[in-house]
Amino acid sequence: MVPIGVLASGRGSNLDALLDAIDNRYLTKCEIRIVISNRPNAPALDIARKHHVQTITMDDKGVPKKNWDYDQKTIAALKSHGVLPKEGLIVLAGYMRILSEQFVDLYPRRIINVHPALLPSFPGLEAQKQALDHGVKVTGCTVHLVDREVDHGPIILQTAVAIRDDDTVETLSSRILREEHRILPEAIRLFTEDQLRFEGRRVLFKS
Numbered sequence: 001m002v003p004i005g006v007l008a009s010g011r012g013s014n015l016d017a018l019l020d021a022i023d024n025r026y027l028t029k030c031e032i033r034i035v036i037s038n039r040p041n042a043p044a045l046d047i048a049r050k051h052h053v054q055t056i057t058m059d060d061k062g063v064p065k066k067n068w069d070y071d072q073k074t075i076a077a078l079k080s081h082g083v084l085p086k087e088g089l090i091v092l093a094g095y096m097r098i099l100s101e102q103f104v105d106l107y108p109r110r111i112i113n114v115h116p117a118l119l120p121s122f123p124g125l126e127a128q129k130q131a132l133d134h135g136v137k138v139t140g141c142t143v144h145l146v147d148r149e150v151d152h153g154p155i156i157l158q159t160a161v162a163i164r165d166d167d168t169v170e171t172l173s174s175r176i177l178r179e180e181h182r183i184l185p186e187a188i189r190l191f192t193e194d195q196l197r198f199e200g201r202r203v204l205f206k207s
């Protein structure tokens with residue numbers, strides 16, 4: 001069993017999709033040991049509790065967006081719930097902080113993020129708005145491993161979503177989100193069933 005720690009800041013719909021995938025036995029080789037939020041009122045915490053998953057709130061009010069001191073407390077919480085550097089997996093599910101280099105280096109290739117655009121296009125905040133404003137006809141979502149740069153690490157899965165003329169940020173975001181809820185569990189299944197292999201930046205599937 002791969003012990004998973006989820007870091008979340010908001011709504012928690014991707015966390016919900018993961019918990020459903022575990023409940024439905026789509027994911028059988030992992031368990032979510034802890035959900036940690038930097039925001040005390042994050043709905044993600046309620047979703048975790050509803051599924052009887054332990055939660056920790058680590059309010060980051062006043063703390064810089066990227067901060068090793070703060071991250072060390074997160075790491076201590078992860079470790080105390082069995083999410084250890086060599087065996088665990090950390091999932092960033094709408095986590096609105098930037099991990100420090102030290103944090104990333106401690107869990108090489110063991111941190112996964114989901115981003116609502118086809119990286120390397122539109123990294124950072126408001127990716128759906130960036131795509132609409134730019135006028136691209138196709139955007140989508142990406143599940144990738146986290147490295148030292150934001151929204152940059154090796155890509156595990158991507159799905160394209162066509163942009164319609166009458167799309168708003170809301171309509172586009174909701175179609176992308178449906179795909180996130182599909183490819184995040186799929187990527188975690190591949191990871192936890194040891195189906196991935198790495199060639200430099202390329203993530204390949206064992207056959």
Ligand code: GRF
Nearest residue numbers: 011012013014094114115116
């Ligand atoms: C998702 O769009 C995800 O791609 C981005 O933040 C959002 C989180 O949504 N990183 P939720 O909290 O999982 O509902």
